[in-house]
Amino acid sequence: TGRYIIAKLLFDTKSMSEVTLPAFPGEESTALQIQRNSIHYTYSLDSNNNLRIKNDNTGEENVLNSMDTQVTGLNFLRVGSGGNNDTVQVTFTVSSRIMQPKGQESRAFRTTLGRQ
DSSP: OHHHHHHHHHHHHHTOSEEEESOSTTOEESOEEEEETTEEEEEEEOTTSOEEEEETTTOOEEEOSOTTEEEEEEEEEEOSOSGGGOEEEEEEEEEESSOBTTBOOEEEEEEEEEOO
């Protein structure tokens, strides 16, 4: 699930035209909003710790993690200054909702997203 989320974010941000949230370099947010092909998309957690992508133009939403996992600690830090330098560092943890005898499985992820 975590690798899929990273791949989806990398794919979407490499063709974005701008980052609108976090708005300024050095600013952190629990949501990421980008514009791609004149459409604004927002990535954020819902109250059940599901990572959702929302098409802000149509209101359509999709969950990016599986139903057996949850996402916590989602944070976006804008490190780029805009234009071709629009880059955002993302961190999050994916954990299993199913308790195993050895305990709950979880894995932390961190990467930098940007335009290509």
